[in-house]
Amino acid sequence: MKTMNTELLKINEEVVELATEYVTEKVVGKTSFADCLHIAIATINHADFLVSWNFKHIVNVQRIRGYNSINIKKGYQQLEIRSPREFEKYEDK
Numbered sequence: 001m002k003t004m005n006t007e008l009l010k011i012n013e014e015v016v017e018l019a020t021e022y023v024t025e026k027v028v029g030k031t032s033f034a035d036c037l038h039i040a041i042a043t044i045n046h047a048d049f050l051v052s053w054n055f056k057h058i059v060n061v062q063r064i065r066g067y068n069s070i071n072i073k074k075g076y077q078q079l080e081i082r083s084p085r086e087f088e089k090y091e092d093k
């Protein structure tokens with residue numbers, strides 16, 4: 001049996017500042033601020049991946065490039081943003 005570890009991450013001033021930068025640089029609009037918080041909190045906490053079904057505001061090549069260009073500019077690492085389908089296991093029947 002495989003166990004999973006869960007870590008709860010909190011929104012702090014650093015997260016809000018990075019999320020605000022995504023909006024200021026027009027990666028997404030103000031109405032997508034909650035999405036920006038998800039990306040910022042994953043970035044700041046060095047997540048291996050951010051997995052989402054949100055193809056409009058998160059799992060979108062142009063937006064991913066925008067988020068990561070700001071991450072690099074601010075001294076953070078790039079964030080791997082992927083669809084859950086990329087983590088599906090396929091088995092031969």
